[in-house]
Amino acid sequence: MNEGMPLRAFLWGFLTAAVLAAWPWLLAWLKARRCVVLAGIDLPDFASLGAMFERPLRPRFGTLLVWSVLATAAALLPMGNGWQAADLDAGLLWFIMFALVATTVLQMSDQGTATPAAGGLLTLILCLAPLVMHTASLHLGDLVIAQHGGTGNWFLIRDPFLLLSGAVYVLTMAALWPDPLVRPAASGLDGLLATSARACLPLVLTHLFTVAYLGGWWAFLPALDGLTWLQTVLKNLAVMALLCWLKRRKAWCATGHLVWRLPLAALVTCLGAVAWLVLSGAVL
């Protein structure tokens, strides 16, 4: 640790906030360009984003809270080895805490109940539990470092139960993806931050999926390791494309699945992965 860390963390947090603020505009631009991947998905467009500047509505506390904790959670995720705001020993726990607050408030404003958000996060935790046991660490960097050595070492395909838990994780992400605008009258900074938070939640969860299951900053071949941030960005975009494909299938990613189907599936895969881990002698 050097003394420049807090300053770097400050700049990283600011940079993350800027990227998250720009993300809905990028989606709107892609939508305007008739991007095939985004076809049929309810996303913010330039007209709805431009309408935010019609009325100077001040942000409510909940909107500010959601956006800030989501941006902080995103800042904790590593883009490369040490490329993150704060290299926390219990980074995964901190991330889950921030994601819990953001997802709960967003789902509360959509559904009027915290049940789907709590079920979704319980599912995500159950999906991540076997990975924590594999690495014996809650450090996000350790999760990635444990997957070094090419595609064969990525947690997603290391054993069949982890593949299943990865699939459950992706379905949960799709189910947790909120609609772009709940209140048609939303405007001003409040509407802008709410739209941004809704558009960015799947992106942030996708980044965690990349870190936890897809080798993070490592390339699919060890010989191609390097340009770590580019590897992470490309993987994030690929998972987002998969998420968009899933999002078009409404029956697969209904919010109702978060109440008990997805948690049950996650529990079964989690127990299976732990049994596999113990029987294979990886945990003693």
Added chain:
Amino acid sequence: MDSGSSTSSTPELFTSAASMQLTSLAAAVGGVLLGVLLIAAGTGWMTRRRRGPEIDSRHGVMLSHGITHGSAGDSAADSAGDSRQIAAHLRLATASMLAVVLLPAAAAIRQLWPHPDLGWVMIASWFAVLLPVVVIWLVLGRFFVAESSTRRPPA
């Protein structure tokens, strides 16, 4: 991350590595808040540029001063859903309290006193806590689905 080792015989209660990590986290939150502040300033500037210092006839307020009031229609709609909103706020408050109290406490304990070996202890404690929570959750989830499917909307 050498957060637990020390050359002296007396273990540190709050290691320098842990305090640096928490300082970095606080700095990151500060950076995010600066970002929000700049977005707020940019949004305010864009709004003024678009509309100018005109008076909004619907709201009867000077928009260039950034002051807004809800219309009568908005107020009626708000009051109609009051009882539902109060229940929703209570549930939100419960969930927030859990998030605000439990998880940071767990994160802080893990952060400040890292366990040297996350093997069987980790698995046992994880499942001892998680399994009852999951089982209760699933039972309640089934009950919730059954109850909401039998409920009829008021005529």
